[in-house]
Amino acid sequence: MKFEGTDHYIATPDLQIAVNASIILEKPLLIKGEPGTGKTLLAFEIAKALQKPLLTWHIKSTTTAQQGLYEYDAVSRLRDSQLGSDKVHEIVNYIKKGRLWEAFEAEEAPVLLIDEIDKADIEFPNDLLQELDKMEFYCYELQKTVVARQRPIIIITSNNEKELPDAFLRRCFFHYISFPDIDTLKQIVDVHYQGLEERLLERALELFTEVRESRGLKKRPSTSELLDWIRLLLAAKTTAEQLEQVDLQQELPPYAGALIKNEQDLQLLEKQIHYSRRFS
Amino acid sequence: MLLHFFLILRNNQLKVSLREYLDLLKALEKEAVMPSINNFYFLCRTVLVKHEQQLDLFDRLFGEVFGQLQQWGEEAFAEIPDEWLQKNSLKQLTEEEKAKLEAFGGLEALMERFRKLMQEQKERHEGGNKWIGTGGTSPFGAWGYNPAGYRIGQNESRHRKAVKVWDKREFKELDDSRELDTRQFKMALRRLRMLTREGQATDFDLEETIRRTARSGGLLDLAYTVPKTNQVKVLLLLDIGGSMDEHIALCEQLFAATRYEFKQLEHFYFHNCLYERVWKQEARHRTAMLSTETLFQSYGRDYKVIVVGDASMSPYEILYKGGSVEHMNPEPGRYWLSRLKEHFRNCIWLNPVPEKEWDFTESIALIQELFPEQMFPLTLSGLEKGVKTLQQHS
Numbered sequence: 001m002k003f004e005g006t007d008h009y010i011a012t013p014d015l016q017i018a019v020n021a022s023i024i025l026e027k028p029l030l031i032k033g034e035p036g037t038g039k040t041l042l043a044f045e046i047a048k049a050l051q052k053p054l055l056t057w058h059i060k061s062t063t064t065a066q067q068g069l070y071e072y073d074a075v076s077r078l079r080d081s082q083l084g085s086d087k088v089h090e091i092v093n094y095i096k097k098g099r100l101w102e103a104f105e106a107e108e109a110p111v112l113l114i115d116e117i118d119k120a121d122i123e124f125p126n127d128l129l130q131e132l133d134k135m136e137f138y139c140y141e142l143q144k145t146v147v148a149r150q151r152p153i154i155i156i157t158s159n160n161e162k163e164l165p166d167a168f169l170r171r172c173f174f175h176y177i178s179f180p181d182i183d184t185l186k187q188i189v190d191v192h193y194q195g196l197e198e199r200l201l202e203r204a205l206e207l208f209t210e211v212r213e214s215r216g217l218k219k220r221p222s223t224s225e226l227l228d229w230i231r232l233l234l235a236a237k238t239t240a241e242q243l244e245q246v247d248l249q250q251e252l253p254p255y256a257g258a259l260i261k262n263e264q265d266l267q268l269l270e271k272q273i274h275y276s277r278r279f280s
Numbered sequence: 281m282l283l284h285f286f287l288i289l290r291n292n293q294l295k296v297s298l299r300e301y302l303d304l305l306k307a308l309e310k311e312a313v314m315p316s317i318n319n320f321y322f323l324c325r326t327v328l329v330k331h332e333q334q335l336d337l338f339d340r341l342f343g344e345v346f347g348q349l350q351q352w353g354e355e356a357f358a359e360i361p362d363e364w365l366q367k368n369s370l371k372q373l374t375e376e377e378k379a380k381l382e383a384f385g386g387l388e389a390l391m392e393r394f395r396k397l398m399q400e401q402k403e404r405h406e407g408g409n410k411w412i413g414t415g416g417t418s419p420f421g422a423w424g425y426n427p428a429g430y431r432i433g434q435n436e437s438r439h440r441k442a443v444k445v446w447d448k449r450e451f452k453e454l455d456d457s458r459e460l461d462t463r464q465f466k467m468a469l470r471r472l473r474m475l476t477r478e479g480q481a482t483d484f485d486l487e488e489t490i491r492r493t494a495r496s497g498g499l500l501d502l503a504y505t506v507p508k509t510n511q512v513k514v515l516l517l518l519d520i521g522g523s524m525d526e527h528i529a530l531c532e533q534l535f536a537a538t539r540y541e542f543k544q545l546e547h548f549y550f551h552n553c554l555y556e557r558v559w560k561q562e563a564r565h566r567t568a569m570l571s572t573e574t575l576f577q578s579y580g581r582d583y584k585v586i587v588v589g590d591a592s593m594s595p596y597e598i599l600y601k602g603g604s605v606e607h608m609n610p611e612p613g614r615y616w617l618s619r620l621k622e623h624f625r626n627c628i629w630l631n632p633v634p635e636k637e638w639d640f641t642e643s644i645a646l647i648q649e650l651f652p653e654q655m656f657p658l659t660l661s662g663l664e665k666g667v668k669t670l671q672q673h674s
Binding site: 013014017018020021022024025027030032074075078079081082122162163166169170172173174175176 | 326
């Protein structure tokens, strides 16, 4: 059982090792990296490559750790008691299983994605320590301990909005997806748009790198922006010649909106162009 | 060797614990990766490093400890004729043979043998297990297999990617050696809260429901309650420009920490000392200006004010009218500072300048007079004390 990327996802050797090490040692893998480098996608691709079911748990600012385990629906039980339903005698009818519980119970060890863990309250990761470590938790209402049949493959992503506590980090393996180098970028574009004209790709990557390297950008365009942008170029049937004529000193690249998502960054680029026009 | 590496990491502020070390051993035992120095590097990185800020430090330390495996070399190897190392045949090894090779002894023994061989060998060699050549199992040469060996004259490692990935130091930018991380700041700021129930009743109140249901003779009567939220209101006044430049990183952290912590957080900028106007944006545009009077009018006395500034300036800026370095101020800075203190019940001043240096700057002493017992250093303990002070009158 080894992860080596898929037809649509290029995994660099260091990422492969990180994923495989966490699968073998049954530890959650914490993935960080610039937005748009495929953190969330990784879990989907692992599930696909290893042919395992995928469970996703998207974290919001209001999510609590308990919701991942289970929730007890007291209101509907009270209502049922009023209506004289038979269901009411079994408390288990009112326990709603959370994602972790589902993952623990699954027939075959699934891939569990805990997406954007930093969005939740600052104490959230601390509440999950025991569960991730021992892969078990206690359900008070049923008075039983839920133990994982097999340890699921857990992928956790973070965007660094909040620092995660050390105790939590110690229980995870960590991998930082760095922005791919030019060869890997080519491979990535290649698996998404097969048979792209070589010259067009060269030039598009040149322009993209130049925009990305501009000083002072707040949000540098990343892999996902590059892919969107190339899709736009293809949809508009932009030719290699047209792209080659683009001079970033003089004008913004076509469909700059796909690359630069931030108004301030757009203004910054425009300002730079304005200056270079004045001095040339 | 591994333990040595582990201790070096610990001695260099890379906080690895026993747990990580055991994980690493387990990973090696279970053969999580193919044996090669690069794979070993990636594995160590995955297991031992927990913050992207530490990646660069880790790369450097790894290079220091394991780098010597490859460092020995360029000059000594330069003398080996190229044709000895031309790729020719590849030897397929059995697992058993690989294991034997692994037992070959330490680095020193290898080095010693290499030097001897260099003296003895005079011709091209291929496929053997002793001489420098290609495709064999001798520890020295290229295109062969020996987990403890040297690669000489090969453009890339055949068994995995390019050499010495850690020497690229691609994570340099991420290493900002922060003294404090935002998490600690946030934990300190957490104390600054007033939990009150306001707004829509959305939380189900089980106890109240039971009580009411019992009272109405078993007829279900649901009760909801308002969730608790932090109602503290904070006004952050930040000094920018000039002498504050060196403290920007620290202030940004504080700012990042406060941002998600409070229901209401307003921030304004000023330059050196508070005068008749403040700015909404860092770039201090004319349009984003606000008079300090308006500030007092729009924000009530219940706002808690945190001023962040180094308070390092010419004493004239505080004491005299027209003392500002930027404009003609009709009233001296201290008037505005005392008005600020009169208007808001709770004010503190956080100073990024280390506390022991405060005495050397006259203006800090002047501002301390205006903020008696209310100036704190911008450190974790300073922030904690400051938060406590802010809580006193609520």
